[in-house]
Amino acid sequence: MSPDASAQAGNAFDDSLGAYFGCDLADADGDVAALVRAEGDRQSRNIELIASENVVSRAVLEAQGSWFCNKTVEGYPGARYHGGAEIADSLETLGERRACALFGAQHANLQPHSGSQANLAVFSALLKPFESVLGLDLKCGGHLSHGSRANISGKVYRTQAYGLRPGDGRIDMDQVRDIAREQRPKLIVAGGSSYPRELDLAAFREIADEVDARLLVDMAHFAGLVAGDVLANPVEHADVVTTTTYKSLRGARGGMMLWNDDRLSRPLRAAVFPGVQGSPLLHMMAGKAVGLGEAMQPAFKIYAQRVRDNARALADEMMTHGLTVVTDGTDTPLILVDLTDLDIDGQTACDRLAAIGITCNKNLIPNDPRPPSTTSGLRFGVSAMTSRGIREPDIRCVGTWIADCLLGRTGDPSEVRQDVELMARNFGFYPMP
DSSP: OOHHHHHHHHHHHHHHHHHHHHOOHHHHOHHHHHHHHHHHHHHHTSEEOOTTOOOOOHHHHHHHTSGGGGOOOOEETTEESSSSOHHHHHHHHHHHHHHHHHHTOSEEEOOOSSHHHHHHHHHHHHOOTTOEEEEEOGGGTOOGGGTOTTSHHHHHSEEEEEOBOTTTOOBOHHHHHHHHHHHOOSEEEEOOSSOOSOOOHHHHHHHHHHTTOEEEEEOTTTHHHHHTTSSOOGGGTOSEEEEESSGGGOSSSOEEEEEOOGGGHHHHHHIIIIIIOSSOOHHHHHHHHHHHHHHTSHHHHHHHHHHHHHHHHHHHHHHHTTOEEGGGSOSSSEEEEEOTTTTOOHHHHHHHHHHTTEEOEEEOOTTOSSOTTTOSEEEEEOHHHHHTTOOHHHHHHHHHHHHHHHTTOOSOHHHHHHHHHHHHHTSOOOOOO
8 A cells, every 4th residue: 555545544544533432323323223213112102011121220221331341351350361450340349249238148240141141150060961950841931041951951961840730830849849859959940931929939948958959049030029028038048049130120131140158159150251151241230230229229129019019910900801810810020821711822912912012922831732933821021111100000901901902802903002102101211312
């Protein structure tokens, strides 16, 4: 390249720096900006009832879009593989301290990118390949990362599953005990993806102690209710507790591990890094720290109680209007509806509700005869709408809309859609860009 051409290229690069650091998204990338606006509009005009979603605060959004996006730090505070990590160390230490204070734990790890990675790290730390795990059957509301054959947890480890009582759909603790005595698992997993009832933590601990197994409690769906003192704290019973940091905890997306036994610290930390992932996402860790700080405030206890009140009100209203709710209610933020008495599958039902502006997800019911691609159930959660301020009278109205839609009692869907949108826009959200 000639000197003149090199100078021109250099000037062009220098001129571009102003745009690189100064342009907002709308000016820099109109295509993505349009999609962001469209998603914001979709969320603001829909009743969002997906159990694994919530709405973060403006402060969490700001933390996630902060300068921490730029920093890489493998390792742990005080033992990093990259320089310039002193502020990142302070951030991670702050987040861990808040997590421990909130849940009464001696140790915390905020590095997992997701709840599934946190679970995989626990399996890796506490088990050797092909050692045995006992968890809730996926067909009964368990989670893929608890030993499902479709997941790496079910490929690397030998898994057994417990189920539910036929009469009431609750976890069959007698079966858990019988299988544990027969199989002698090294790890017992309590928790699930679509189990709506409070866990019998003391019974799980007793069984684990009897067969000399470790106990892992995955509280991803109800961690916010634990933080808000609405449900019992599994940290008091389990060897390790895992959770996501969003859902009912309404922080940044990601995972977390909690434990008390000092002897587990080295294997659990090593299982996350370098075991199953590299650098943590520091901008997400900043969001996690903010969310944990918010959950420590008195207002969060009010939020947590409202989540359960809203969930129970929604379940009650749907049953009153003719729908079947698994276990006849809920203790958690989620509700599972059984559609087998209706001439409709979960995918079709989900699409019908989406057409009137109510968002949920298809879901397997216990021992579902249909495949996961269609299912015979729907899963609802109230955490996001509770964050936006919905209360029992309005959530009961939503329950009526759901029942009428699924039972074919809705008149003009477009009119119902207008009513849904009017309600949705009445509940607070961020200003549209």
